[in-house]
Amino acid sequence: MSDWFAQTFQSQIESGVFAQPLVLRQDLNVLIDKVRDYGKASGLSTVIIGMSGGVDSALTAALFREAGWRVVGYTMPILQNPAETERGVEACRSLGIEHAQIDLTDQYRSMVQALQPVDQSLSNAESRAARIRHGNIRARLRMITLYNQAHSLRGLVASTDNFSELSAGFWTINGDVGDLAPVQSLMKSWEVPWMAREIGVPETIWRAKPTDGLGIDDGDEAQIGATYLQWDIAVRALMKLFADTVAPGTDKWSEALDATHDHAACRILETVETRLRATRFKRAGSQMLAHPREPRFEWLTRVDAA
Numbered sequence: 001m002s003d004w005f006a007q008t009f010q011s012q013i014e015s016g017v018f019a020q021p022l023v024l025r026q027d028l029n030v031l032i033d034k035v036r037d038y039g040k041a042s043g044l045s046t047v048i049i050g051m052s053g054g055v056d057s058a059l060t061a062a063l064f065r066e067a068g069w070r071v072v073g074y075t076m077p078i079l080q081n082p083a084e085t086e087r088g089v090e091a092c093r094s095l096g097i098e099h100a101q102i103d104l105t106d107q108y109r110s111m112v113q114a115l116q117p118v119d120q121s122l123s124n125a126e127s128r129a130a131r132i133r134h135g136n137i138r139a140r141l142r143m144i145t146l147y148n149q150a151h152s153l154r155g156l157v158a159s160t161d162n163f164s165e166l167s168a169g170f171w172t173i174n175g176d177v178g179d180l181a182p183v184q185s186l187m188k189s190w191e192v193p194w195m196a197r198e199i200g201v202p203e204t205i206w207r208a209k210p211t212d213g214l215g216i217d218d219g220d221e222a223q224i225g226a227t228y229l230q231w232d233i234a235v236r237a238l239m240k241l242f243a244d245t246v247a248p249g250t251d252k253w254s255e256a257l258d259a260t261h262d263h264a265a266c267r268i269l270e271t272v273e274t275r276l277r278a279t280r281f282k283r284a285g286s287q288m289l290a291h292p293r294e295p296r297f298e299w300l301t302r303v304d305a306a
């Protein structure tokens with residue numbers, strides 16, 4: 001880790017940004033209570049989760065299980081590395097949740113074939129953009145499947161995204177976002193694996209290399225351009241900067257963060273800045289344009305609140 005990252009990380013540990021185990025255990029209990037409360041408030045008690053073999057889906061499943069929900073996990077391989085699918089099955093087995101497998105490889109192939117006449121570049125294996133579109137098709141086919149099961153079993157679909165993915169804009173719109181997101185506020189570099197280990201997720205899963213499983217690049221970190229630890233340190237430093245200072249004296253974030261002496265850190269901070277700016281629209285959610293004359297959305301919100 002370069003100078004700036006090492007020093008910033010150290011001060012973030014000291015100030016509790018990367019919290020100690022006792023605090024994390026309390027946070028874990030609060031999250032379990034929140035998931036339990038949501039069940040009571042909504043009247044729902046069944047959750048549908050896509051189990052990728054990664055730590056996010058395993059932790060999500062464990063939180064719902066601890067909160068007393070019926071948890072149904074689906075492995076949905078699409079031209080998948082069998083080891084990933086096996087880890088998803090193993091996660092269900094070790095957490096003691098229900099499991100079913102639905103292989104969507106044929107459906108994926110048919111979908112790609114159906115799209116070729118309108119998108120010839122889809123078959124260009126060299127193109128990164130085409131690989132991303134392929135990956136998004138996979139994610140969206142899985143969501144069709146999960147929502148069908150949620151309707152059939154009268155449940156809801158869990159989101160498995162974490163805070164690092166949220167800040168990186170690292171998810172597929174209408175692809176891997178469900179109805180309730182228990183780990184959305186947790187950092188991937190520290191809180192997610194810590195809580196997963198604490199709640200009984202097998203080590204092979206919480207230690208597994210983070211991957212979107214979509215075949216776009218060699219793992220999440222290669223695609224994001226920073227390790228999750230670097231990403232989290234940088235984003236937390238930026239959050240502190242903009243919380244503490246009304247307006248930093250410079251537009252250059254690496255300058256405002258006192259990182260200009262560390263060229264390696266500056267390169268990563270530029271990557272972080274570019275990605276944050278490029279994905280802001282994703283965090284803003286789907287945009288509904290207001291009616292030209294009447295504040296109909298506000299009126300409807302008041303009706304909903306009543």
Ligand SMILES: Nc1ncnc2c1ncn2[C@@H]1O[C@H](COP(=O)(O)OP(=O)(O)OC[C@H]2O[C@@H]([n+]3cccc(C(=O)O)c3)[C@H](O)[C@@H]2O)[C@@H](O)[C@H]1O
Pocket residue numbers: 132135136139165169170171172173175176211212213214216220223281
């Ligand atoms: N300014 C704007 N305002 C409103 N909408 C805008 C927009 N610019 C683009 N868009 C829309 O956004 C679309 C692009 O977003 P999207 O379709 O999501 O696609 P995109 O963000 O390009 O790709 C999804 C990314 O998420 C990663 N991923 C996916 C699934 C799981 C995980 C994981 O690790 O858990 C990661 C995947 O590796 C990839 O990097 C555009 O095609 C357009 O429809």
Ligand SMILES: Nc1ncnc2c1ncn2[C@@H]1O[C@H](COP(=O)(O)OP(=O)(O)OP(=O)(O)O)[C@@H](O)[C@H]1O
Pocket residue numbers: 049050051052053054055056057058074075076077078080085088142160161176209210211212213214220
């Ligand atoms: N093969 C799969 N079978 C079932 N669900 C999947 C599969 N691949 C992805 N998903 C769903 O999409 C979500 C995002 O995929 P991703 O591969 O990032 O998994 P993850 O659980 O976030 O773990 P990690 O990022 O650590 O690999 C998963 O959490 C899971 O709900």
